[in-house]
Amino acid sequence: MRKLLPLAAVLIALTSTRADEKISAPVPKAPPPPSIEGKYTLVATYNGAVAVREKGGFGGGPGGGGPGGVAEVGGFAPSRTTLVRGETVISRTEIVIEPRTVTGMPTTMEYTLDPTKSPIAIDVEIVPVRGKKTRGLGVVEITNNRVVIALAKEGADRPKSVEEAEGVTVYYFQKAPPPPRTEFRIVALTVGKEEEAEKELNRLAKEGYELVSTTNPTAPDAKASVTTVHFILKRVVK
Structure with a gap:
């Protein structure tokens, strides 16, 4: 069975190997030079x-x-x-x-x-x-x-x-101020989960989103009933 070195011996060994090493303090990053771009x-x-x-x-x-x-x-x-x-x-x-x-x-x-x-x-x-x-x-x-x-x-x-x-x-x-950007959100209204979609639409409306369009209702196949409608909203952020 391998014998472990005493803790004191390990500390002395580490100290001796690093005695000649110079520990330099971290150099702070210089701030970027002024720019007029x-x-x-x-x-x-x-x-x-x-x-x-x-x-x-x-x-x-x-x-x-x-x-x-x-x-x-x-x-x-x-x-x-x-x-x-x-x-x-x-x-x-x-x-x-x-x-x-x-x-x-x-x-x-x-x-x-x-x-x-x-x-x-x-x-x-x-x-x-x-x-x-x-x-x-x-x-x-x-x-x-x-x-x-x-x-x-x-x-x-x-x-x-x-x-x-x-x-x-x-x-x-x-x-000049930055140009305005346009953000879009899509909300899916699924049959049986209308309340969740309504809450999300109301929340987005309070944040300034407006309804742009809705996607065509989708169904699993031509004979099935409609299951999901997607609402597309957008807002312009200045």
Whole structure:
């Protein structure tokens, strides 16, 4: 019969074999770098004119509606801006702003982000329909579902912030809500179990489902009576 080692001997053996091993603490996962990817609406732009601030608010401009004539759109209060509603798609490398008119052309910008800088740095090349690309240095501010990009004119130094200033173009983006999705449910009403089906239909109705159609009644064969009817319901979730 095999003899078992004493417990003390086993512990000493384990300790000696691991004496030279270094036990490292688990390394926490680094948070993902900031990203501006998504679908947005360009709600306003500042064209780089001199931003004049007056006592009690921003300098008034056409269409101003807040203190000092501030035009507030989507929670933003930029001064001396052009209010727009340009749908925008930002991918990992491009910003594409759709035109507001049928005859207009989209604005395409190729960009790279440097999230190690504070504020986040962005380098942009505007891709024109004709002519050469123009390059601009800028910064990005991300606040919840809003993104502000400030770009200096070509050849100028990178702005220190997204504040409106002479020679700096500022874009105000509002992230678009996710598209609505449609959900379907099917409820089977079987002869003899009508009460169960009725309870399920009432429950789904309270959750916003509406009846779309019913399937043709089914039976085991042509001579048998109907046994099951299927109700198809749907709802739209925003």
